[in-house]
Amino acid sequence: MNPSKPQSALNRFFFAEEVPFGMAIMRIVTPLVASIPMWLRFPRVRELYTTDGAPAQLFELFGEGTILPVLPPGIAVPLYGVMLLTMFMAVIGFRTRLSLFLAVPLYVYFGLLDAVGTMTKYNVIASHLMLLLAVSNAGAIWSVDAILKRRSEGSGFDPQPPKFPVWPARLTQLLFCYVYFGAGMTKIQTEGFFSGEQMRYWMLSNWNYDNPIGETMAMWSPLLLIGAYVAVVWEILFGFLVFQKRSRLVILGMGIMFHFMTWVTLGLKIFPSICVSGYFAYIMQDDFLKIRHWVRRWVPTSLPRPGRLMEVTVSRIPKLVPAGVAWVCVIAASAIVSTEAELQMDLYGVNNPNGRMQLQKMDADVARTMIRDEQKVREQDKFFSFDIGSFSVGNQLANRRTVYEYGDSILAQCNLNPPHEDLWVECLLQDEEGRMIEQFGQFVTRDMLRANFTYHIGNKLLPGKYQMVLRSANKDIYRRPFELIGEAPEQAMAAGVLTN
Structure with missing residues (x-):
């Protein structure tokens, strides 16, 4: 065995030179998506991130105090505007690396200042992705920088795209492998995830945004159980299968579907968009050339291309001011404009002739x-x-019935909202007029989220309408009617089946 072969394979994996098509697409999409919630928070900068408001640093939640300095509005507002502009600069690729190196610290800083709302999981992932973009050559193509470089060199519109080592893309790919593997390991240790309770409560809530599809799917317990196991298996195997040619498209397709389902069932929007934007790092040079060849077969070539339009626009700008000076001037203008915009909004009455707004009792x-x-x-x-x-499936009721026959078993299941104290819960079998036929109960301790009651239908009941009643603390909580059809057996059925 040649000892240099594994090393050369590792070198090719990290340092093979390719055109950074995937990273360029990620450069366009990731800062754009990450900046959307930050734009929405701009009117509240004074309240969330400055000394005039009530910032809650992440460090405070862990008892470490206020480690980061909290700036006055006169400084924080223009810095916030600079952050928004540099993220946009990264999208169009104008001084890409410098813009990202300025945007990432500001993005992290403002996120850490507001642990209650701004700092979320997608902030963490987005900051890592933008940092990897900053050390990559994602601005070498499809960018203002590339156009300016070609113009200074006197190149034409279609030069040979430059190639660079692929290690930034590999680091981005490995980042997702570690994130998914860690998420899978966490879920394995969470009993509530595999029972479906966590997912069901989340689907039925509107903590994020409306999710009517999730509210409907939450009632299908077997679907939640199957989805839980599939998600964990996919997360653990992602890093092992995504680099295999045969399974790569399948595992990435499952990832896109996974994040799409978090949007439609859980009401998440920015988080799945950030994660899917990172998937563009998996598009290598050969992949992009195949995709481009397929697209050009179906898309008319007469349509205007955004890259060509941007190149024509930039080429018409006169060479009066160096690009670096123009970038600094634009940054300074963004600070001034953001300060003036915040003063004009004046949500907190700073410029009110009668003084600032006062807190009401x-x-x-x-x-x-x-x-x-x-x-x-x-x-x-x-x-x-x-x-x-x-x-039941996985101790969850798998079907709902309202019609039974003799010999069937009735499984009545109640699910509880945590937290709760130790309870004595009863299940009553009553006829249509409310007369009690059977009564059975059990203790439901504070660590339990469900209780099951099983009743085997024998020849004690006559055909007709009945109801199961859930009772707690001598109060009727729920009623579930059902109908018994068929003819009662004349003789007792086999032992263990007939109980009444």
């Missing part, structure tokens, strides 16, 4: 409700759902 009853130690929870609010079916 809170209603005493509302204040007492917010600060009191205990809040009484209604008995019905302790229970999430109550349904009846006939079998």
Whole structure:
């Protein structure tokens, strides 16, 4: 065995020279998506990130105090404007590396100042992706920098694209491998994930945005269980299969579908967009050439190309001011414009002739409700759902039924909302008029999220309509009606099946 062969393969993996098509696409998409929520927060810069507001640093949540300096609005607002502009500069590729090296620290700084709202998982991923873009040559193609370079060198419109070592793209690819593997390991240790409770509560909530599809899918417990296992297996195997030619497209396609489903079922928007934008790093030179060849077969060549339009636009700019000086002037202008824009919005009455807005006294009853130690929870609010079916999958009710026959088993399952105290929960079998036929109960301790009650239908019941009633603390919580059809057997059925 040649000992130099593995080393040469490793060198090719990291240092093979290719045109950075994928990283260039990622340079366009990632800063653009990451800047969207930051643009939306611009009117609230004074409140979220300055000494005039109430910033909550991430370090404070871990008991480390206020490590980062909190700046006054006169400094924080123009810096915020500079951050937004440099992220846009990275998108168009004007002084790409310098813009990203300026945008990333500011992006991280403002995120760390607001751990309550700004600092999220997608902020962490986006900051890593933009840092990797900053050390790459993503601005060498499809950018203002590339156009200016060709113009200074006197090149034509279609020169040979430059090639660079692929290690920035490889680091981006490995980043996703580690992120997914760590996420899979975390989920394996979380019982609530595999039981479907976590996903169901998230789907039914509107913590992010509206997700009507998720609200519908949340009621299909088997689908949640299957999705949980598929997600964990995919996350763990991602790093092992994404570099294999046969499985690469499949594993990336599953990743795109995974993040798309987090959008439609969980209401996430920016997080899946950031992750999918990072997938462009997996597009290597050969992949892009194949995709371009396929697109040109189906897209008319007469359509204007954005790159050509930008090149024509830049070429018409006179060479009066060096690009570096122009970049500095634009940065300075962004600081001035952002300061003036914030003053003109004046959401907090800074320029109010009568003085700044004053805090209003809170209603005493509302204040007492917010600060009191205990809040009484209604008995019905302790229970999430109550349904009846006939079998379970992964200890979750897999079907819902309203019609039964003799010999069937009724599985009644109640799901509880955490946290709750130790409860004594009863399930009652009643006839159509509310007369009790059977009563059975069990303790549901504070660590339990569900309770199952099983009833085997024998010849004790007559055909007709009945109902299962969930009762707690002597209060009826839920009622689930059902109908028994068929003819009652004249003789007792086999032992273990007939219980009444």
